[in-house]
Amino acid sequence: MTTKLDQILDAARSHTDEVIKPNVDAWNEAGVWPRDASDKAGALGLTGLYAPEDFGGQGLPLGEGIRVYEELGKGDGAYAFALSMHNICTFAACGYGTDKLKDDWARDLTSGRKLANFALTEPQSGSDATNMYSRAVINEDGTWTINGAKAWVSLAGEADIYFTVVKTTDEPGHKDMAMIAIPKDTPGLSFGPRYETPSYNFLPLSEMYMDNVIVSEDNIILPVGQGLxxxxxxxxxxxxxxxxxxxxxxxxxxxxxxxxxxxxxxxxxxxxxxxxxxxxxxxxxxxxxxxxxxxxxxxxxxxxxxxxxxxxxxxxxxxxxxxxxxxxxxxxxxxxxxxxxxxxxxxxxxxxxxxxxxxxxxxxxxxxxxxxxxxxxxxxxxxxxxxxxxx
CATH class of the missing domain: 1.20.140.10 (Butyryl-CoA Dehydrogenase, subunit A, domain 3)
Structure with a gap:
């Protein structure tokens, strides 16, 4: 009996053999994210692996869905990495996002029509996540005004929404940390020059800058205290x-x-x-x-x-x-x-x-x-x- 996991793994193998392997060298030469490829991945169900079926996802447990990246990694590890981060964000949106965020974004993310990525690391801190300078001020109307910078953001400028971790006070520690989703077209959000990488030029990596970025409270993924x-x-x-x-x-x-x-x-x-x-x-x-x-x-x-x-x-x-x-x-x-x-x-x-x-x-x-x-x-x-x- 063929299971859903079997079907998804078969789809990932086909995607690797028919899309990634024949084209990865050309992607690197062009230095541009292959949006047509990730669109095809979405059509195969590879961009909503852990998301509920009600939102157009595959509803796979993490222990099963993660096996997809082994198949994609046979074609290219950077491509597999990018899709894995998108799937994590999609999982977070569907599982922890507000009803408004789910209505606005869930199906676009599970289908791959829109791409998401995660922004935690900062220029001055990598593994020490509590050493964070990005700050969010919660306004009287519930909106958040965010200032700061993130580093090593993958799909920088290519993803349509960025799940961003911020602090909400100047107090040390992590009790004030939260995660909020920032759409790419939000005023004040910008990206630095792309990092020069040797063998995965198609994957855009750069810093992300937030200059008085204002985001609705509807975009909160994890509230204050749960961000870390x-x-x-x-x-x-x-x-x-x-x-x-x-x-x-x-x-x-x-x-x-x-x-x-x-x-x-x-x-x-x-x-x-x-x-x-x-x-x-x-x-x-x-x-x-x-x-x-x-x-x-x-x-x-x-x-x-x-x-x-x-x-x-x-x-x-x-x-x-x-x-x-x-x-x-x-x-x-x-x-x-x-x-x-x-x-x-x-x-x-x-x-x-x-x-x-x-x-x-x-x-x-x-x-x-x-x-x-x-x-x-x-x-x-x-x-x-x-x-x-x-x-």
């Missing part, structure tokens, strides 16, 4: 989504290396007959299988007390494996791996990008380390051996 908690949940979903996309990237690298090695004649056989090549690619294959198991377990844990730690494990382990896989598979191709048509350079750079965004692997290690300290507190002290340390 909601943002951390969004980041956990993003981290697992990135791990999913990395698995697709690893498979793409592995298949390229296998396709090359099986036909490369050397020492009276093919490269793939050599033990050294088999061992190199065998290690990639094992780490790909382990990565799949880990990100899927993490996806199923989202929303539970174990979710943040599992997301950290996935974001720590899987992108590291992707970087290693891209480098190993490039090595298998030898000099040919340096040539643009084989795409290995693009995969290497993308793997490094995915290792950094939405929390570096070092930040994941911090999360894991804190959990280990808590675990240690609950363990009994080991006895000191008799005579140890005595003089």
């Amino acid at each position: 908690q909601g943002s951390l949940m969004a980041i956990d979903i993003a981290r697992v989504s990135i791990a999913s996309g990395c698995c697709g990237l690893m498979e793409a690298a592995l298949d390229t290396a296998l396709s090359y090695a099986k036909n490369r004649k050397m020492f009276k056989g093919s490269n793939l007959d050599l033990d050294g090549i088999q061992w190199m690619l065998g290690e990639v294959a094992t780490e790909l299988e382990a990565s799949r198991l880990l990100y899927r377990a993490a996806a199923n844990a989202l929303g539970t007390p174990e979710g943040p730690l599992m997301a950290a494990h996935a974001k720590r382990f899987v992108p590291d494996c992707a970087v290693k896989a891209a480098n190993t598979c490039t090595q298998v191709l030898g000099g040919m791996g340096l040539l643009k048509p084989y795409g290995m350079d693009r995969l290497s750079r993308l793997s490094q990008m995915l290792r950094i965004v939405d929390g570096t692997t070092e930040i994941s290690r911090v999360v894991i380390g804190r959990s280990l300290k808590k675990r240690a507190e609950g363990l009994p002290d080991l006895p000191v051996p008799k005579g140890f340390g005595e003089r």
